[in-house]
Amino acid sequence: MGVERGTGGQRRTIKAKNRGEEDKKRGNKAEELGGTPMAAVRRIRLQLAVNLLNPYYFAIQNIAVMGTNTDSSMIQDSNGAFPGDRKITVVFVLGGPGSGKGTQCSKIVENFGFTHLSAGDLLRAEIKSGSENGTMISNMIKEGKIVPSEVTVELLKKAILESGNNKFLIDGFPRNEENRATFENVTKLEPEFILFFDCSEEEMEQRLLGRNQGRDDDNIETIRKRFRVFIESSLPVIEYYDQKGKVRKIDAMKPIDDIFEDVKAIFAVFPAKVL
Ligand SMILES: Nc1ncnc2c1ncn2[C@@H]1O[C@H](COP(=O)(O)OP(=O)(O)O)[C@@H](O)[C@H]1O
Numbered sequence: 001m002g003v004e005r006g007t008g009g010q011r012r013t014i015k016a017k018n019r020g021e022e023d024k025k026r027g028n029k030a031e032e033l034g035g036t037p038m039a040a041v042r043r044i045r046l047q048l049a050v051n052l053l054n055p056y057y058f059a060i061q062n063i064a065v066m067g068t069n070t071d072s073s074m075i076q077d078s079n080g081a082f083p084g085d086r087k088i089t090v091v092f093v094l095g096g097p098g099s100g101k102g103t104q105c106s107k108i109v110e111n112f113g114f115t116h117l118s119a120g121d122l123l124r125a126e127i128k129s130g131s132e133n134g135t136m137i138s139n140m141i142k143e144g145k146i147v148p149s150e151v152t153v154e155l156l157k158k159a160i161l162e163s164g165n166n167k168f169l170i171d172g173f174p175r176n177e178e179n180r181a182t183f184e185n186v187t188k189l190e191p192e193f194i195l196f197f198d199c200s201e202e203e204m205e206q207r208l209l210g211r212n213q214g215r216d217d218d219n220i221e222t223i224r225k226r227f228r229v230f231i232e233s234s235l236p237v238i239e240y241y242d243q244k245g246k247v248r249k250i251d252a253m254k255p256i257d258d259i260f261e262d263v264k265a266i267f268a269v270f271p272a273k274v275l
């Protein structure tokens, strides 16, 4: 925390110094144009204030920014927010492979009207669709590796835009620091909280071996690799959010219905779906 405050203070000092230098540059420019430097600085500041009050100024700025953006699917409003003026609620659902994320997400959907977006399901659907990324995604999943973030974030963004809902459970994401930073940069969305299913490896292994969904990655060799990736790459993301007080930890060793009682207590902050 101390380091963060120090860095912020340092940044403010640098900004103030730059502002002084910018004023000096503007002063020199003003002298070239005639009139005292200070009067010119005041004139420029006044012009800046007028620009900031003018909605067309923002429109022109945004067109300039959009002009440099080659991503045609980027849909943002005039303030650069995604997705436009919809107020979006996001809950990230994390936990090791087989900890029961998908099982509990189905129940949350039924009871609280969220839309469930499983990053793994979206990636598997992308493989099935025959997309150009399909082979790369398939190879990475078979190896238990994490697919490059721009691919996964693009799929999530598209799913959010296509959904009429404004409440999303994003399951199995962010799985590493790169996932987290890319999502944050692209969407500017902050999760409400992180639902974390805490389960032992022995229990997860038993569940995955019995899952029987015909998944290529539910074999003992890939399962072990996924556990390693979870510890090395996903746990640090959970720790990051824990520092922000955003982690809601659930004992995922219990029976399914008992776990859902704990989940319900956490989701009590959201209105229950009218059945
Ligand atoms: N609390 C639980 N106790 C026993 N089995 C469970 C529990 N929760 C889920 N399962 C089973 O374990 C397997 C993995 O659950 P799943 O929800 O697919 O996990 P994840 O989405 O975290 O990979 C599934 O076969 C599921 O039916």
Ligand SMILES: Nc1ccn([C@H]2C[C@H](O)[C@@H](COP(=O)(O)OP(=O)(O)O)O2)c(=O)n1
Pocket (backbone or CB within 6 Å): 096, 097, 098, 101, 118, 119, 120, 121, 123, 140, 141, 144, 145, 146, 147, 148, 152, 171, 172, 173, 174, 175, 179, 217, 226
């Ligand atoms: N954010 C994500 C989520 C999943 N993946 C890939 C890598 C994961 O091992 C597989 C399967 O993930 P999924 O969440 O469906 O399943 P498990 O939680 O591992 O049981 O998908 C990814 O690359 N990036």
